[in-house]
Amino acid sequence: MIVLGINEAHNASAAIAVDGEIVAAVQEERFSRIKNHFGVPFKSIDFCLRFGSFSPKDVDLIVFSGGVPTFLSSLAIARETSVKTPLFKLLKLGKNTHLAFRTLILKTEYRLPILRGIDKITIEPYYKLTQKIFFPKTAKLLEKQFGLDSKKHTYLNHHTAHTFAALYASGFTQRFDQILVVTCDGGGDGLSATVSVFNNNQLKKIASTSQDNSLGCLYGCITNIMGMNPLEHEYKVMGLAPYAEETGTLSIYAFLKKTIWLDKKSLSFKTIVSSDNLNRYLREHLPRHRFDHLAGAVQRLTEELLCELIEAAIERTGIGNVVFGGGVAQNVKANQKIAALPKVKNFFAMPSGGDESNAIGAAYWGCQRINPKIKIKPLKNLYLGPSYEKEQIEKSIKVVRLGRKYRVRQLKNPNYEIAQLLSKGQIIARFTGRLEFGARALGNRSILADPTVNDVVNILNHQIKSRDFWMPFAPSILGTDAKNYLVNPKKLDAPFMTIAFDTVEKNRHQLAGAIHPFDKTTRPQILTKEANPAYYQLIQYFKKITGRSTILNTSFNLHGEPIVCSPRDALETFTKSGLKYLVLENYLVSKND
Numbered sequence: 001m002i003v004l005g006i007n008e009a010h011n012a013s014a015a016i017a018v019d020g021e022i023v024a025a026v027q028e029e030r031f032s033r034i035k036n037h038f039g040v041p042f043k044s045i046d047f048c049l050r051f052g053s054f055s056p057k058d059v060d061l062i063v064f065s066g067g068v069p070t071f072l073s074s075l076a077i078a079r080e081t082s083v084k085t086p087l088f089k090l091l092k093l094g095k096n097t098h099l100a101f102r103t104l105i106l107k108t109e110y111r112l113p114i115l116r117g118i119d120k121i122t123i124e125p126y127y128k129l130t131q132k133i134f135f136p137k138t139a140k141l142l143e144k145q146f147g148l149d150s151k152k153h154t155y156l157n158h159h160t161a162h163t164f165a166a167l168y169a170s171g172f173t174q175r176f177d178q179i180l181v182v183t184c185d186g187g188g189d190g191l192s193a194t195v196s197v198f199n200n201n202q203l204k205k206i207a208s209t210s211q212d213n214s215l216g217c218l219y220g221c222i223t224n225i226m227g228m229n230p231l232e233h234e235y236k237v238m239g240l241a242p243y244a245e246e247t248g249t250l251s252i253y254a255f256l257k258k259t260i261w262l263d264k265k266s267l268s269f270k271t272i273v274s275s276d277n278l279n280r281y282l283r284e285h286l287p288r289h290r291f292d293h294l295a296g297a298v299q300r301l302t303e304e305l306l307c308e309l310i311e312a313a314i315e316r317t318g319i320g321n322v323v324f325g326g327g328v329a330q331n332v333k334a335n336q337k338i339a340a341l342p343k344v345k346n347f348f349a350m351p352s353g354g355d356e357s358n359a360i361g362a363a364y365w366g367c368q369r370i371n372p373k374i375k376i377k378p379l380k381n382l383y384l385g386p387s388y389e390k391e392q393i394e395k396s397i398k399v400v401r402l403g404r405k406y407r408v409r410q411l412k413n414p415n416y417e418i419a420q421l422l423s424k425g426q427i428i429a430r431f432t433g434r435l436e437f438g439a440r441a442l443g444n445r446s447i448l449a450d451p452t453v454n455d456v457v458n459i460l461n462h463q464i465k466s467r468d469f470w471m472p473f474a475p476s477i478l479g480t481d482a483k484n485y486l487v488n489p490k491k492l493d494a495p496f497m498t499i500a501f502d503t504v505e506k507n508r509h510q511l512a513g514a515i516h517p518f519d520k521t522t523r524p525q526i527l528t529k530e531a532n533p534a535y536y537q538l539i540q541y542f543k544k545i546t547g548r549s550t551i552l553n554t555s556f557n558l559h560g561e562p563i564v565c566s567p568r569d570a571l572e573t574f575t576k577s578g579l580k581y582l583v584l585e586n587y588l589v590s591k592n593d
Helices: 042-051 071-078 085-106 124-146 158-170 215-225 234-243 246-259 275-285 291-317 332-340 355-370 390-400 414-423 456-465 479-484 505-514 533-546 567-576
Strands: 002-007 013-018 021-027 061-065 153-156 178-188 191-199 202-210 260-263 268-271 321-325 346-349 406-410 428-431 445-449 474-478 501-503 525-527 550-555 581-584 587-591
Touching (some): 013 042, 013 355, 042 124, 061 124, 061 355, 153 158, 158 178, 158 202, 191 291, 202 268, 215 234, 234 291, 234 332, 246 291, 260 291, 321 332, 390 567, 390 581, 414 445, 414 533, 414 581, 445 456, 456 505, 474 479, 505 550, 525 533, 533 550, 567 581
Parallel strands (some): 002 061, 178 321, 428 581, 474 525
Antiparallel strands (some): 013 021, 178 191, 474 550, 581 587
């Protein structure tokens, strides 16, 4: 059984499942080099098919994650189809008319209580029309491009994809009979949050929040007000929040708390105005506030609301095994608070839980649709993208034409030599094996450093990362030694950098460059030998040399660019940066002094 899952919206991606196991998954941005690529992920689909040498006829089902396309997605398809321009003008007019009418009424919603509830006005006619037109167009496009049968496609609701991704990736279905599944994001297919119960192999949604009352949208609006990009820079807001003094955040927090709240009876969020009007409403009421105070207030409220929702859901269902998906599940500090709740027995946050992971959820769902009794396999790791052979690496080195400024030599034992260089204070870009899926580099497309090196954060930022000064880096830690570094009373697994932890004070100096400078938390990759034997061996070598079993690990990319995918990406990024060493599989490329 082979199922292809596709996300063609924000951060487009594709994933392929064979008999209930994800064998390949990748984001289109890795190939196109366009951050958060939007549109049909042609190259990702091509990789998934080629990875398993699958014939198009072998694919049993194609699942688009998202029951209704956005207008931007429609335009992305339009560029590659023969649909005439007037049709798109008509569709755009239809959508904008709906939104304009709703905005006109909701503009006074918070001033005229009698109008509350009017947010039920939807753009459903537009959604239905575009769904009938564009998904079949995409299916035909894929049939023409790859030979995939256009009659084998179907659609999956956005939040159902989030739910399936988090539920089955977690492995909880193999351990527990009852699981609570929560999703939360900016919005998709009319919803922004859901609560579902998995009970004896049956999944049932028990609550949902309208897209018009979105916690994720609120966070995105604050991100925008702070001069950053929504759907991309929310993590910067989260990183800045601990620096904010409580006295400075109190008034903003109090205002935001009146803007959005949890209705415990319906297990859904409510907002004083529709999400369409949140940005304007917040700008009207939050002028001239310090940006760190805004960050502190929205982060505090987000943590509280998510904890309230999950506590109320546990109280309603009696289930303490919790999995969390959707874009908001990438908030590692909120995840830390959720995991610490007394009634939460076990917790899992979907790795890279934004829309990119919906391709995985769609593939899982498709497997179960074909065979409801199938045992879906969890994600063992995220090394699901392409790898490259020796010949491809050698060709890339020749194509880039490194010249006299560079030296290339083969290594007999790359992991040992990397550990040696790290122990001497050097910073190494490492390119090996299969590319990681998602937002986090987990050793295969990483920049590595000794976190105890003096001023390592400033050196990294100066050489390549150019991160905002308040943003922390993260560590990879050997699982056998994690207890020496992390406060983890529930012994939670954290292989994907999805949860923040407090750090053990006496060993904090060993993590100096890989913890949050202000609150001393860290979002680690707790590494097991099974997940990545070669990377595990590297850190073991480092431990033998230094006595420390943790290294700083940040993604291998220039600021604002996707993580490198190919050897050529790695070489071009290396030559543009201040990095001195790059390991390409068994080759060490270094810059001459």
